[in-house]
Amino acid sequence: MGQKLLMKGNEAIAEAAIRAGCLHYFGYPITPQTEIAHYMAKKLPKVGGVFLQAESEVAAINMVYGAGSTGTRVMTSSSSPGISLKQEGLSYLAGSEVPAVVVNIVRGGPGLGGIQPAQSDYFQATKGGGHGDYKQIVLAPSSVQELYELTVEAFNLADRYRIVVMVMGDGILGQMMEVVEFRDKEPIERPDAPWATTGHGCERSQNVITSIHLSPAVLEKMNLSRLEKYKQIEEKECRYELFNDEDAEFFIVAYGTVARIAKSVIETARQEGLNVGLIRPVTLWPFPRKAIDKVMGTAKAFLTVEMSAGQMLEDVMLSVCGRKPVYFHGRMGGMVPAKEDILQKLREMKEQLG
Numbered sequence: 001m002g003q004k005l006l007m008k009g010n011e012a013i014a015e016a017a018i019r020a021g022c023l024h025y026f027g028y029p030i031t032p033q034t035e036i037a038h039y040m041a042k043k044l045p046k047v048g049g050v051f052l053q054a055e056s057e058v059a060a061i062n063m064v065y066g067a068g069s070t071g072t073r074v075m076t077s078s079s080s081p082g083i084s085l086k087q088e089g090l091s092y093l094a095g096s097e098v099p100a101v102v103v104n105i106v107r108g109g110p111g112l113g114g115i116q117p118a119q120s121d122y123f124q125a126t127k128g129g130g131h132g133d134y135k136q137i138v139l140a141p142s143s144v145q146e147l148y149e150l151t152v153e154a155f156n157l158a159d160r161y162r163i164v165v166m167v168m169g170d171g172i173l174g175q176m177m178e179v180v181e182f183r184d185k186e187p188i189e190r191p192d193a194p195w196a197t198t199g200h201g202c203e204r205s206q207n208v209i210t211s212i213h214l215s216p217a218v219l220e221k222m223n224l225s226r227l228e229k230y231k232q233i234e235e236k237e238c239r240y241e242l243f244n245d246e247d248a249e250f251f252i253v254a255y256g257t258v259a260r261i262a263k264s265v266i267e268t269a270r271q272e273g274l275n276v277g278l279i280r281p282v283t284l285w286p287f288p289r290k291a292i293d294k295v296m297g298t299a300k301a302f303l304t305v306e307m308s309a310g311q312m313l314e315d316v317m318l319s320v321c322g323r324k325p326v327y328f329h330g331r332m333g334g335m336v337p338a339k340e341d342i343l344q345k346l347r348e349m350k351e352q353l354g
Helices: 009-019 034-047 057-068 080-085 087-096 122-126 144-161 171-175 216-236 256-271 289-295 312-320 339-353
Strands: 004-008 024-027 050-053 074-078 100-108 114-117 137-139 164-170 177-181 240-243 250-253 276-281 283-285 301-306 326-330
Touching (some): 009 034, 009 100, 057 080, 164 171, 250 256
Parallel strands (some): 024 050
C-alpha cells in the first residue's frame, strides 16, 4: 500500500475507477452520489478520459452500452430513482454480455423518497430489476477503504465475466470521510476482448453487439449459456466476512453501514454475556450461503438487520432453510437502526430460545 488520503466515499469511488483504468464516465446528477460525477468531471480530462453529463439516466446507461461495446472500461453512477431509470439498459447490457460498472448510492424510497441512507434497493440489485433472466454481481462495501478496493475489483470482475457489476452503498458511505490507503499499483486484469466492436479492417469477421434473438431456440441457448456463467460466479466469487464467529450462538447478518453498527452491538452484547457474531455479506449476489452453513453448528438463531422492510431477509431465510430461527430488525425511510434497539432484539431472542 502507498499514499494515504482523507476522502469522502463518493470521491474514493471515482478515484478508484480512474486508477482501475476507467476513462469513460456517463451520468446524471442525483443526491447523495453527485460527488462521483463532480470528481470525474475534474479528473478524467486530465488523464485523457471522457466525462459526459447525459440529458437523463436513460441516456447515460445507453452511452455506457455503446462505450462498453468497444471493450473499454466504462462506469456510470446514480442513486435509487436514477438506477430505476437505467433498468432497461442494464438488461440490454446483460443480454449482450457487455461489461460495465454501475454505482448505486442508495437513498430512501419508494418514489422520490428522501436523500437519507437506505438499503431498500436490495431486491432491485440482486433479483434483476430489469426484464428477462439475468444476474449482475453486487458488491457491498462497508467502509471508504472498501469503496476504493471493491470499485477496482468491480472492473476486474466485469471484464473477467463480461457482466455488469454493481457497487452498492448507502448514503452514509457515499458522504462520510475516512482515511483511504491507496496501492502503489492496482491489480488490474484486462483479458483480451475479441468480441468487442473495435473495427476489423477486413482482417476478421464482423463483431455485432446485440441482445435481440428472434429465434426462441437461439434465445434459450444464449440464456442457458449465461446461466452456466452465473453458476461459475456463484462457485468462485462469493465474498463475506465472519466476525466473532468462533463461539457465537446468535448471528447478526448485516451489510454496509449496518454491519459497522452491528460490530459495536457485538462488543456490548458480549459484555452482557450474549455470545453474538456477525456474518457480513460482501457480495450480495452471489449471496454467501456458505457463510451461514459454516456457522450452523454453533448458531442458535440469526438476526437480519437492514435499512429496509426486510429484503436481504429472504436470502437469509432461504440459506438457513428452516434449520434455525431467523429474526428481523429493520428501519426505513432513511432511519438508521439504533444500537440499543438491536441489543434489545438480541435479549428477546435469548429469552425466547434459552
